[in-house]
Amino acid sequence: MSDTNESDCIPGPLAHPPERLETLLHIEQVSKEFPMNDGSTFVALKDFTLEIQNIKDKPQIVSLLGPSGAGKTTALRILAGLDRPTSGCVFITNGDGQSLRPVRVGDVGVVFQRYPLFEDLNVLHNLIDPAVRSGMNKDQAKEKALRYLDEFGLVKQGLSWPLQLSGGQRQRVAILQQLMLDRHFIILDEPFSGLDPVNILNVIKLISRIANEHTLNTFLIITHDVTSALIISDHVYLLGRERDAKGEPIPGSRVMKTYDMIAEGLAYHPDIEDLPRFAEIRKEIRLVEFPKL
Amino acid sequence: METSAKSSATLPANDSGYPLREMVRVYGAVGGFARSHVVIGWIVLFLLVWFFNPIKAMPYPSEVLGAFKRMWSAPGSSGLVYNVYVTLKLNIVGVLVSSVLSLLISYLAVIPLFQPFNKFIQWLRYIPIVGFNLVFLTLFTIGWPMKVAMLTTGMSFFLVTSMTSVIAGIPRMKYELARVLGYNDWHVFYSVVVRPTLPAMIDMIAQNAAMGWVMITAIETFNRTEGGIGSQIYAYTSTNQLAEVYAYLLIIGAIAVIEDGLLSLIKRVLFPYSTIAERA
Numbered sequence: 001m002s003d004t005n006e007s008d009c010i011p012g013p014l015a016h017p018p019e020r021l022e023t024l025l026h027i028e029q030v031s032k033e034f035p036m037n038d039g040s041t042f043v044a045l046k047d048f049t050l051e052i053q054n055i056k057d058k059p060q061i062v063s064l065l066g067p068s069g070a071g072k073t074t075a076l077r078i079l080a081g082l083d084r085p086t087s088g089c090v091f092i093t094n095g096d097g098q099s100l101r102p103v104r105v106g107d108v109g110v111v112f113q114r115y116p117l118f119e120d121l122n123v124l125h126n127l128i129d130p131a132v133r134s135g136m137n138k139d140q141a142k143e144k145a146l147r148y149l150d151e152f153g154l155v156k157q158g159l160s161w162p163l164q165l166s167g168g169q170r171q172r173v174a175i176l177q178q179l180m181l182d183r184h185f186i187i188l189d190e191p192f193s194g195l196d197p198v199n200i201l202n203v204i205k206l207i208s209r210i211a212n213e214h215t216l217n218t219f220l221i222i223t224h225d226v227t228s229a230l231i232i233s234d235h236v237y238l239l240g241r242e243r244d245a246k247g248e249p250i251p252g253s254r255v256m257k258t259y260d261m262i263a264e265g266l267a268y269h270p271d272i273e274d275l276p277r278f279a280e281i282r283k284e285i286r287l288v289e290f291p292k293l
Numbered sequence: 294m295e296t297s298a299k300s301s302a303t304l305p306a307n308d309s310g311y312p313l314r315e316m317v318r319v320y321g322a323v324g325g326f327a328r329s330h331v332v333i334g335w336i337v338l339f340l341l342v343w344f345f346n347p348i349k350a351m352p353y354p355s356e357v358l359g360a361f362k363r364m365w366s367a368p369g370s371s372g373l374v375y376n377v378y379v380t381l382k383l384n385i386v387g388v389l390v391s392s393v394l395s396l397l398i399s400y401l402a403v404i405p406l407f408q409p410f411n412k413f414i415q416w417l418r419y420i421p422i423v424g425f426n427l428v429f430l431t432l433f434t435i436g437w438p439m440k441v442a443m444l445t446t447g448m449s450f451f452l453v454t455s456m457t458s459v460i461a462g463i464p465r466m467k468y469e470l471a472r473v474l475g476y477n478d479w480h481v482f483y484s485v486v487v488r489p490t491l492p493a494m495i496d497m498i499a500q501n502a503a504m505g506w507v508m509i510t511a512i513e514t515f516n517r518t519e520g521g522i523g524s525q526i527y528a529y530t531s532t533n534q535l536a537e538v539y540a541y542l543l544i545i546g547a548i549a550v551i552e553d554g555l556l557s558l559i560k561r562v563l564f565p566y567s568t569i570a571e572r573a
Binding site: 106108112114116133161164 | 473
């Protein structure tokens with residue numbers, strides 16, 4: 001990832017207030033309950049509502065932040081169409097800039113944690129195969145795959161098997177696999193998990209770089225890493241459970257608070273970590289959602 | 294065996310620098326040279342026990358060698374070559390037919406409609422194959438087709454069980470990856486279930502081929518009209534010619550090792566990534 005050009009990665013602050021356009025994704029009061037063996041019900045999500053809007057001339061990078069057990073994975077599965085909510089609905093843009101429709105599996109790209117790939121296909125065919133199955137011409141798919149591999153410093157790994165790749169290389173291939181399908185909406189599940197600070201920064205640069213390739217690109221990052229989420233995102237949605245009078249959590253996570261990093265003047269700022277407001281927000285989140293940190 | 298040997302060879306171990314000590318350590322760092330000496334040591338030990346064993350239940354190597362010569366020069370259907378050919382042909386046909394049938398039944402288990410049938414086939418492995426003798430006799434009468442049917446059926450009961458467990462072990466994440474990539478049901482089936490499990494299926498077939506040799510001897514004992522190693526072992530055991538029996542057992546062992554090696558070679562050539570997966 002050292003090949004990443006830093007100037008391409010972290011765009012500077014906006015000269016003017018951003019113009020918000022149409023809604024790209026709308027999550028409407030989604031609840032998800034799981035029946036338990038003892039006959040009871042476990043409420044993972046309760047009235048989970050969220051809206052992501054298109055920002056003119058900018059990609060959207062939003063984070064769904066929460067501690068372990070906050071329902072992030074459940075939310076991911078519902079957003080990706082892999083699970084149905086018990087109630088509520090997820091709508092995604094039709095691409096015409098006006099109407100929304102219920103999300104279906106395959107509408108949203110997902111880069112899963114630990115980056116599963118087709119282990120029996122080499123890197124090049126991990127990119128070509130899904131594209132061809134989605135209807136792309138084989139020659140076009142190959143040309144596009146080779147271009148992506150070149151852009152992301154993976155040409156040498158083109159004929160390698162996924163098991164021969166490092167964690168960072170797997171992550172890039174997994175992201176490219178989604179980009180091959182021309183997806184504008186991609187969910188990244190815990191992309192910073194298990195990485196050292198240097199590699200976290202590399203991943204942040206990588207995501208920013210890919211996001212900036214198309215203004216419609218929307219990355220939803222599912223993470224528990226407060227600092228990284230604040231650095232990379234234009235909006236941070238804090239997922240958690242409300243507490244009763246005794247301080248006990250009420251079943252069912254929801255968006256507890258939204259941090260509009262653009263309105264806060266933090267988004268796209270190259271030295272965001274040095275800003276006092278950044279430290280304040282980070283402290284606030286940690287006190288609310290990660291009290292033991 | 295090859296898998297475990299490879300994985301143990303690649304496991305990290307702090308080399309103490311003393312080869313003898315490494316030989317008896319858990320995952321000791323033993324190099325190829327030392328490892329080959331360990332194998333030679335075991336072979337020498339086996340031969341010593343065989344040559345100088347005080348128990349007379351086992352014929353001496355010279356007696357087995359003599360048996361080989363007698364069987365080699367025996368005419369027609371009592372000869373070594375004929376009987377090995379008959380049994381080897383049965384084994385190869387049995388492995389091929391049972392592999393195709395079992396793959397079909399196992400892969401179809403991903404479709405709910407076929408799951409009860411798959412479960413039933415797995416349950417049948419508890420039933421001794423001789424329990425079906427009457428059924429096979431009625432359907433095929435004594436002869437080659439009946440032997441193939443018995444062997445194929447017996448092997449398939451076990452092969453379906455092991456193959457189905459391979460399919461059940463596919464992580465859910467793999468299915469979901471294919472789903473989010475927009476794959477339809479058949480693409481998911483091929484890309485997640487069939488294609489990646491083929492190397493493991495070859496391992497299962499290799500294991501089952503070895504089990505087939507145990508069944509073959511029983512089947513050929515029951516159905517002796519065409520000869521074969523099983524019927525020869527039965528005949529030599531009845532006349533207490535143990536040297537001949539052990540000669541045939543050695544032949545079975547040698548064929549099994551060659552079969553194992555061939556299947557392993559096929560796997561390495563057709564699915565090169567599988568060797569990387571084993572090392573990982």
